[in-house]
Amino acid sequence: MNAEVTTIKTAAETALAQAYAQARGQLPGDDAMMAQREAAFDLFAKEGLPHRRVEEWKYTDLRALMREAKPLATPPDAAAKARAKTAAALLGDVETRRLVFVDGAFVAELSDLTNLEKGLTVGSLAEALSVNDRALALHLGKLAPGSDVAVALNTALMGDGAVIRIAAGSTIERPLHLLFMASERPAATFVRSLVVVERGARAMLIESHEGPPGSDYQVNAALELFVGDEAHVDHVKLIGEGGDALHVSTLAAAIGTRARFNSFTFTVGGAVVRNQLFLRFDGEGTVASIRGATLLKGRQHADTTLVADHIARDCQSREVFKAVLDDDAHGVFQGRIIVRRHAQKTDAKMITQALLLSERAEADNKPELEIFADDVQCGHGATSGALDDALKFYLMARGIPAAEAEALLIQAFLGEAIEGIEHAGLREALMESVVAWLKARGGA
């Protein structure tokens, strides 16, 4: 028998193919870029949307979860831009240099482009592609994994994003804030950013993703981040999308020698969220802390998928991911630590914990170690469970009402992940967001 398996395309897959066919003539970039887009789109055309039989997407069946594909976003109008001014709720009072994107398009007039620090270069991807920027061509697409269909769609359809370079030895005091704001129009955006932090430079990069409730917009965002030798980079991703949004985002980072790299993802928004982190430890002696806190309620679904690939020796990585799941929420954590043959003396530890506040909530934790070196210290731990009744009783016996006792225990649970953030203002802002989430839940 020689039956070919023909996959019937879903409505979303068909719509994505049509959107690409219509857009491809207008997408920015030269012939080489166009060839990259075509190759990426071919992968999507062949594989379709990732589904549960694709191991990496086992718990987030995008083919089932994404019932339709929204039309590609058109440039934002004045009203959409005006609303973007009120964004960044999750950041509190943290002073940042904002680069604002509305519906995936860079909005210069809302961004702070004045008095750039020495060594800082900032631009938009659309502009860089349209002028065939050579530095861009050297870096773009070099880190994003070629086999991931979500990334492939991003490559095929990317229209805009941030392009940032931090020159060797520069310290950028003010955090750079990439603010991605969706307007009320339910559209699809594909943004791609590229950040190159050169040798010995230091910077903090915050990306936040927000949008209105009640709009089922779709976001596919990717960030390629080069952390140079001896550079120190703090990366923070805040996923505060509207409650009906679909959000897929990817961080692909390559980290050089004796660098410091911290990444923190805070997930509270979105109906369906897939947060991918692909980290490559290319240089020896690097210390990295990769953390995350997720708070879900209602029918929210959020999946964090992490691959920490230790290629060089003597690196230390700590991965701590915590999820609080209420109502019918579904939290997924897939973490894979790979230690290659030459990555001796790697010290990698991964912890993932889920706190279930409802009997209907579900947590899937899948930690994996793939070790090819023989002199390493690696470990992982995964737990999930309900709040400890004995602890709650102890707090209540001291006069703390039930809801407040629960809130205190939930904050303590998340604290372990959030405390690792070095920026005090951001740490406090996130703890406040946790308190606000707990209040909305009916806590204290």
Place this chain on the structure above:
Amino acid sequence: MALLKIKNLHVEIAGKEILKGLDLTVDAGEVHAIMGPNGSGKSTLAYVLAGKADYTQTSGEVLFNGKNIFDMQPDERAAAGLFLAFQYPLEIPGVATMTFLRTALNAQRKKRGEAELSTPEFIKKVRDTAGKLSIDPEMLRRAVNVGFSGGEKKRNEILQMALLEPRLAVLDETDSGLDIDALKIVADGVNRLRGPGRSFVVITHYQRLLNYIVPDVVHVLSNGRIVKTGGKELALELEARGYAEYQEEVLA
């Protein structure tokens, strides 16, 4: 009026009856000791008073200051002035001791309609009280009971009691696991709080603690009931002769 009045209390856990008709009356300002062999129901009594959920009251009543405590949640009982010093204080990773103390104190004050303490007032109060209990200020910055020794945990319970100023404190085997120096510190802490407006129920297996916290009344609890009540000399008697005769009484 009695501060605590327990009448014919029957309590079971997982279908097994532990308290079988317990009667106890504690007046304001009195210190009562409850002694008894292991398994007699001492800790059950302590937990039932504080409101632990695992227990079912099948009959009888408990009035605290004239109110039925079974109508009150654990936090409401605490705000009304009932305090339990746990036999095994729990560790709460991630919650700083100071935050815990402050949240508890302010929650109680709020429920009683009192103003919350200002930060300087609160810090001064905690420092002073901790100092008297030989508690290192460094401990207050750590997570509640995490990494504390057994003695430190017990002193931390007494610190909480001193800050919360309850009307009735139930001490559940606070002496267990303490060396003599720690025992004296804890007893001093309790004695400082004694006064006409405050009562204590001191639950203990051994007479030793009662050398330092001298009770007004001593009860023997056996098989879920108070089987004998006397003055402080009863404790010495028990120390000398053991609990055998009370346990036999039950079997007879």
